[in-house]
Amino acid sequence: MARREVFVNIYEQITGWRFVLIFLLLIIGAAVLYYFNQLGQQVEEREKKYAALYASGISFTIEQYGKDCEYTYVQEMLEANQTVPMIIVMNGIPSDYSQNIPELEDKKRKWTPKEKLDFKYNVVAEMAQEHPPIEFVVGKDKGYVYYSNSVVVKQLRYFPYILLGTFLIFGILAYIAYSSSRKAEQNRVWVGLAKETAHQLGTPISALMAWVEVLRANPDFDATIGDEMEKDVKRLETITTRFSNIGSIPQMSQEKVSEMVEQTLKYLERRISTKVKVHFASQIPADVTVEVNRHLFEWVVENLCKNAVDAMSGKGELSVNLLPLSKNRIAIDVTDTGKGISPANLRKIFKPGFSTKKRGWGLGLTLAKRIIENYHDGKLFVKETQLDKGTTFRIILDIAENTAA
Numbered sequence: 456m457a458r459r460e461v462f463v464n465i466y467e468q469i470t471g472w473r474f475v476l477i478f479l480l481l482i483i484g485a486a487v488l489y490y491f492n493q494l495g496q497q498v499e500e501r502e503k504k505y506a507a508l509y510a511s512g513i514s515f516t517i518e519q520y521g522k523d524c525e526y527t528y529v530q531e532m533l534e535a536n537q538t539v540p541m542i543i544v545m546n547g548i549p550s551d552y553s554q555n556i557p558e559l560e561d562k563k564r565k566w567t568p569k570e571k572l573d574f575k576y577n578v579v580a581e582m583a584q585e586h587p588p589i590e591f592v593v594g595k596d597k598g599y600v601y602y603s604n605s606v607v608v609k610q611l612r613y614f615p616y617i618l619l620g621t622f623l624i625f626g627i628l629a630y631i632a633y634s635s636s637r638k639a640e641q642n643r644v645w646v647g648l649a650k651e652t653a654h655q656l657g658t659p660i661s662a663l664m665a666w667v668e669v670l671r672a673n674p675d676f677d678a679t680i681g682d683e684m685e686k687d688v689k690r691l692e693t694i695t696t697r698f699s700n701i702g703s704i705p706q707m708s709q710e711k712v713s714e715m716v717e718q719t720l721k722y723l724e725r726r727i728s729t730k731v732k733v734h735f736a737s738q739i740p741a742d743v744t745v746e747v748n749r750h751l752f753e754w755v756v757e758n759l760c761k762n763a764v765d766a767m768s769g770k771g772e773l774s775v776n777l778l779p780l781s782k783n784r785i786a787i788d789v790t791d792t793g794k795g796i797s798p799a800n801l802r803k804i805f806k807p808g809f810s811t812k813k814r815g816w817g818l819g820l821t822l823a824k825r826i827i828e829n830y831h832d833g834k835l836f837v838k839e840t841q842l843d844k845g846t847t848f849r850i851i852l853d854i855a856e857n858t859a860a
Contacts (some may be wrong), residue, residue: 480626484619491615498608502539503586509541510591510600513552538605542578544588545598549575555605644807649822653698660695663688697754705748705830709855712745713737713777716787719756720775727761728769737777739785744855747831755823755835759789759848762819766793766846780851787850788838795842804837827852 543552549572553559556578559571566574579601582588588599667684670676717735724733756775763773771792778786796804800811807821827835827850838849 487615487619491611495608495611498611499604502602502605502608503589505539506541506586506589506600506602509554509602510589510598513543513591513598513600538607539602540578540582540605541600541602542575542582543598543600544579545593546596549579649698653695656691656695656698660688660691663691693750696750700748700751705751707746707748709744709746710749710752711741712743712747712785712787712852713739713741715747715749715753716756716775716777719753720760723757723760727764730770731764731767732772734772734774735776736774739777739779743785745785745831745852746855747852751826751830755826755850756787756789758819758823759850763789763791763793763846763848766791766795768793771845783854785852785854787852788847789850790845790847792845795844795846796837796840797842801837801840 538555540555541553542556543550553575558564558574559578582601582603585603586601588601591598591600663684667681667688670684671678671681717737720733720735727733760773760775767773774788774790776788776790778788780786805820805824807818824835827833831852833853834849834851836849838847840846
């Protein structure tokens with residue numbers, strides 16, 4: 456158990472820290488939005504005061520028009536506004552008093568009286584949707600200052616979202632880079648382990664072959680024992696070949712998929728519990744071939760079947776079915792009647808080092824998925840699982856061109 460923790464819990468701890476980091480980022484994002492919202496409200500309040508001062512200035516100017524009065528301060532106050540769009544409406548009709556409305560300030564633009572008045576009405580309607588107008592009184596007449604938010608306020612509204620979006624994009628890119636780096640590191644570890652295992656097995660296998668020949672030279676040696684020993688040594692050679700192919704470009708060949716899977720099952724059937732009933736069915740023609748590396752592909756099938764036997768605790772039914780799919784593809788379903796996979800474990804079963812068994816390194820399904828998807832351009836996934844009822848793994852492969860329909 457301690458060994459599995461060395462390989463797995465590092466990433467489980469990283470996953471825990473990931474949730475903490477996401478929580479902190481959400482707090483920071485909320486703080487940024489709150490800060491800019493408060494800042495925007497303050498600027499809006501300041502612009503509202505500009506509009507009120509503008510209304511007071513216009514009212515004062517109209518009331519004192521023609522009188523001997525100093526207008527300099529009022530004029531400076533009215534001209535101080537360089538950002539907030541405003542327009543005066545008197546008796547329900549937009550006047551020529553406006554500020555910071557580029558279309559009305561464009562002297563090159565030619566308006567007809569009706570076009571200009573219609574445009575002003577549209578501007579007033581849009582401003583009324585943003586803010587209620589500020590009322591002022593001139594004699595018996597009532598006037599209104601309509602205004603809208605300046606460009607600065609509008610930018611303040613969208614800026615935090617742009618800022619958070621930028622951080623989010625950089626965060627996603629950083630996570631992708633980190634994830635890719637971690638996967639590459641894991642791949643190097645598993646590939647190195649596989650190749651080193653193959654290298655270490657090479658010498659004792661050669662020695663075993665030599666010892667078998669030495670034993671056969673003894674006339675009193677039982678030849679049947681020698682035959683069984685040779686089978687086991689060849690089996691070790693096959694395993695060594697499989698490990699040596701991990702991490703390198705395997706040699707592919709066209710194999711009859713039904714025959715290959717059936718032979719693998721027959722080999723396994725003699726080596727698993729007699730309480731497990733093995734069923735094989737194929738709905739594809741016997742001459743259909745797939746381009747595979749036979750050593751690696753048989754390893755995948757064996758791995759899935761052994762996992763199925765373990766899931767059933769050595770008692771149940773194991774079914775392997777070959778099915779035709781559309782677009783010249785076939786499916787190989789490996790179904791057991793075991794304990795099934797919990798939702799919590801379902802997303803982790805293909806991760807390196809993950810295992811629900813007391814023994815094992817948790818590499819079988821990881822390597823199986825790598826072999827099918829990286830080397831054979833296929834797919835390996837859990838098609839269906841139910842707790843205490845069983846699980847179905849599905850392999851999808853392309854049919855070789857010379858036998859494709």
